[in-house]
Amino acid sequence: MTSAASRRWRPRSLLQLVLLAFVVVMLPLGVLMYQAGQALSEWSRLAEVSARQAVVETRRARTLSSLAVEIERGARQYAVVQQQSLLDIYDERLEEFRQLLTQQRLLLVDEEHVVALEKLLDDLATLPKLDAEAYEKALGWFEPFSKNVEGMRKATNLRIDERLDDIRERAIQVQRRLWWQTAALVTSSLLLMLLFTRLITRPVRQLERRILGIGTGRAGQEDGKVKRVQGPAELVVLGERLDWLTMRLEELEAQKQQFLRHMSHELKTPLASVREGTALLSDGVVGELTEQQHEVLRLLDASGGELQRLIEQLLDYNLIQHSRNAEIERLDMATVVSEVLAKHRLALQSKEMRVEAFPGPLNWFADHQATARVLDNLISNAIAYGEDGGELVIRAKALHDRLELEVANSGDPIAKQDRPHLFEAFYQGQAKRKGALKGSGIGLSVAADCARLQGGALALVDDSDLAVCFRLTLPANEGSKAAQQSRQLQQSRHEPASSGKDARNLTL
Structure with missing residues (x-):
């Protein structure tokens, strides 16, 4: 009968325990793979967006530099040829520059070069309305304009580098976090492996100790009580079969002991009578014996002594076997x-x-x-x-x-x-x-x-x-x-x- 201890929850079979162990041990590794995939996806998306923005902003800064050159060239050409079409082109390029600068300001918030460029744009917008003398003097505005455009371009590159450094730092943090998660989840998997290994090997070791202890008469006993095997149903049943085998061996051992005791008694009693009889005959109690008769008695006495020694050996063997x-x-x-x-x-x-x-x-x-x-x-x-x-x-x-x-x-x-x-x-x-x-x-x-x-x-x-x-x-x-x-x-x-x-x- 299955004991109360063995009726605790356990997988119904060894196969179920092995499958459960596999699933539970793989669960932390699955979580780790999912988190690593999520982190990699997030980092890839961030890198892609940042790279696209860097390309757009770098291209815009280059376009602004080109427009600044065209605006200055158009203004100086107008001062020479005085054609109205050149002012129209100048106004178009100036408006395009203003729109691009507005977009670039989203990247360069409160950047001094951008603020200066916005003020210069307002001044440069009044340039077509000036008379010839004032126009010539206003051409000097393009020198700070060019310097601020160059400063804006360098500031753009600097902001892009800072953003790349930030992405790199976030990547390092993500990597560090993944390492910690890997260490924690792999450790959890190892602990779960040890747990399930113990759950599987403990009943096997109990069975091994039971088998090794059967010959000692204390198979699986602690404080005189038999310790039941706990584990999968197959091993519990095998433990019960060993209990049955232990009982049978104890019964056979008891029968052997009884047989040896009875045999020694049954053999030694008539043997003692035979040896006593030969001793009496040797002493001449029933009359003098011939030399041949004495020889026969000596043979009988020697054989009786040998038989007694064999019986004593069997008893000694039985005594030693019981420690x-x-x-x-x-x-x-x-x-x-x-x-x-x-x-x-x-x-x-x-x-x-x-x-x-x-x-x-x-x-x-x-x-x-x-x-x-x-x-x-x-x-x-x-x-x-x-x-x-x-x-x-x-x-x-x-x-x-x-x-x-x-x-x-x-x-x-x-x-x-x-x-x-x-x-x-x-x-x-x-x-x-x-x-x-x-x-x-x-x-x-x-x-x-x-x-x-x-x-x-x-x-x-x-x-x-x-x-x-x-x-x-x-x-x-x-x-x-x-x-x-x-x-x-x-x-x-x-x-x-x-x-x-x-x-x-x-x-x-």
Whole structure:
């Protein structure tokens, strides 16, 4: 059933969310394109109008200059030839000049040259009415007239330049405004992209954490409660399917636990009776036995012990899989090795294997049970797969940040195709196990889990002398470092540097 949290508004499908994200992210960019188009259109229109006005006003100023020259030329020609037609042309050009000057004044408001020209035009309009002597004197008016026309032309050019500068400044302002709008809208688009990316990837990450957490037994749980997936409907449904899968796995895990408990009980109880019976027969409770009968009893007892070890391995595997907490304490690793070797004394004697172990004491902080289990499995494998009459070497090297324990034996090397799968549960390699019973394939898996339980690692390494060598690496904590420094100090004061000759050589 969909939870209340997942019933909040959301796109009905992932496709709808993607399309909505695309539209919303593109919206600021669309606004930016529209505003940029509007600004460009406005600037283009303003530039076009200004350019047209500049052309018209420049042409008008040039026409006024030409008319001024014609008016002066006509007036001076009349003074020479005294023809009435020249005065008529003079009046026409003067009136045309006045009209053009009126239009030019719209550009040059309160311009002194324009005001002066207007006054001179009034004076020049009276020129045809003057007598000959006054006319000759009035021709001197054309000198200031020409200067003011030239000043008007320069003022026109200056006003056009000012207008162009104003247009240029407005263009810069428009450009600056567009840059700010671009920065703001692109930032908005990026933020929206991040928002929708989070909306899309958050449920995916929730599903990923749920999947990764299924194997830990806390798939998607926070404070003991399952956190529902929120997002598009498809991902919500997938989250619910994962919830169902988690419940099924929990049920299967519970069934497995129940099966292992029942199996261990059902197997160990009759096995204990069988071993007790063989012990009674060996003690002669029912009478003396022949040597052949003793041999059969020894075989039965050995097989029973092997079967008990396999059952214990299954229980150990089940215990490690449920993340038992490590109980770190200070240990003498040499003592732990001796304890484990004592358990296999009879098997080592039967195989006639020579055992070489490192000297003690070597103090380190570790989990006693987990470390002993690692050594037990490695020594058992060495006995099961090593050669008869071969060697078993156990070495130790305490470094600044770690302890390295190596268990090596002679015999056939492990095949290359088996090495990547050595620590997988229930994997059976190509090497043949020596003995009546076949292994379960979980010994090395249990050993590797015990190493990881302490923050260490178990690996197969190459050895120059022996065919098979496993290395257990245990990290150092503050206690381990202090113990190591103390041990090194004692060795430097009282003992020479240890060498391979200091190792204990045992023939079992």
